[in-house]
Amino acid sequence: MRPARMNKIRAVILDEKVDPVIRQLHESGLVELYDLSAKLEDPEWNALMTPAPSAEYGRNVASLTIKVSRLLDLFSSVSEGEKAGLSGVLNPKVPAKKKLSFSSSEEIISNVENVLESVEGEVSEPAKKLAELENRKTILETLKDSVKYLSGFDLDLKFLGEGSYTYVVSGLVSQEDISELESSLEEATEGYVEIVKGNPVNKSEKEQKIPVIVATLKQCADVVGAELRKSGFERLDIANVEGTPSEIFNDTEKELLSIETETKAILENLNALSKKWTDEVLVLHEVLEIEKERAEAYSMTGKTDRTHLIEAWTPKKHVKKVQEIIESASEGYAVVEVSEPDEPVEKIPVMLDNAKSVKPFEMLTEMYAPPKYNEIDPTMMIMPGFLIFYGIMLTDAVYGLLLTLAGLVLWKRMGKVSSGAYNLGYILTLSGLSTVFFGILTGGYLGDFMYQFLGMDIYTTGFALVNPLGESTYISAAKPLLSLGGIDVNNGPMAILLFSIVAGIIHLFIGLTVGLKESLANGSVLDAFLNQGMWILLILAIVATVVTGNMMIAGGAVIAVIVLCMIKGFMNGGILDALLGAMDITGFLGNVLSYARLLALCLATGGLAMAVNIMAKLLGDAVPVIGILIAVVMLVFGHSFNFVMNGLGSFIHSLRLHYVEFFGQYYEGGGKKFSPFKAKREYTSN
Structure with a gap:
């Protein structure tokens, strides 16, 4: 799948109708405004129009924003004692949105001024008194700290x-x-x-x-x-005081106590006012921030005596809707032109357009780099590989269940107010389910907890397919999975290693196939063959060797690839590069063997879990009376450590296999992410 196709919208709009157009586009969030400033430096363009300044109402908006921000800071400072707690963090409250309907900046500014007048009418006097008390408190504390050193003097300090x-x-x-x-x-x-x-x-x-x-x-x-x-x-x-040091010290302490009492009363009053007005002031702040964006949007347009020129990017599927918005908002006083992208691919914004079930995984693509406009979107291919690799590396059903629960909290609770938490929670939930699946296949339930504490060897009961640390009912010396080149796959580690290598070859083959298709689409047949085609042939030759048992096929393919690598190196830089090019095959084999990390992390998870269980059992048996309690503590902390460290390691290494080995076959990235001109509303609705 490729990123959404883009069109450029160009609209010439009568001055009087620009504001409603900008407002409607801002509410729709369907376009990314194109900054015309650089283009208007060109003499040909500059002869037709000039860069437009920000809207005049932006100054009033900025001034009001400062006032509103000060009020929010004040309310925040007097409400510091009110903590949301763990429940509030894990299950944040989604604020109720206030429905507003304004058609112009004048209406908005007038409304904000009216509300501010009401708020400041109640808040300004106690806030001013609080500031005075805090200032007086600072002076008195400084005086108190000074006169305490003179407590032994019997002198009226007015003479200083x-x-x-x-x-x-x-x-x-x-x-x-x-x-x-x-x-x-x-x-x-x-x-x-x-x-x-x-x-x-x-x-x-x-x-x-x-x-x-x-x-x-x-x-x-x-x-x-x-x-x-x-x-x-x-x-x-010490200045402007009368009395002996001890008298002044005592008087200062009394006044500080009085100030503390008065300050407490004022803070209680302000806290009550904060509860009364905070939601309303947050609404004002959001409205003003939205207006600020709209005012600044004017500076991205061009201007003639009577018109404004707006250029914007929009996904092709939204073109008709955008045209309707412009024509309706301008009441027909606009000319709209739609064109194909006329910029280098690096400058065309990219909007990933995946199905809802895949969309959260776009976060992983963007962590590496968004695709260029003419590149394939790898998100759909990341999802299955990431989940499979993660499950194999963590491979413990109990850890998987814990990860699923943690993911659900992020996804369903914290995700209500954070898109990042939503995406990460969704990914962790599916990763947890994958881990549960592979944990059941490998008999991982807190490592070998069942064997150590319940005396049940799950691998001899037939409830686990593979034993990552040895033999099982289904794979053993007596029942080898298969033989390859005289080597029997007769235990769990060998089976998982074989699976890892096969999975790596398939993963690389998919990446190479996609890369080959992309290179051919760009018209470079020779590059397609030398960069991807010969490695695809090598993989096919290895598969043919495994199927037929004829080592001549793989041997011949390896020699042919080495020769092709040398030819490619010679074409790029001469004899020295040709000799170095022969080493490319070791790089490809290194990519394949890199997938053996699936086995390494699987063994690390199971091995550390086993060590924790053994230590806990030894402590429980060796320490009288409280040994059981110590064993439980050891189990909790040991498995928590193993879960966190190997869970994080599995996440990182799953990404690494995609970012380095997989992306290296076809994906470059470096695109410009589509940034919609959109009103960000958390406390309001239109």
């Missing part, structure tokens, strides 16, 4: 600062510097200084300082200040 004839300052000096400071001040002021020292105080665990009050003549203030700075004097921020 500059007087008519004196200069008095308080601060902290380290014990090592106090003697030197006294000497330097005596010398600098010619004895016109008085230094009163208090008891040493610990400003921190490693720092002890002495509080001092320095008094001198006003004319000596500058030289005293200079000497204090040299000694590392830390001035205490």
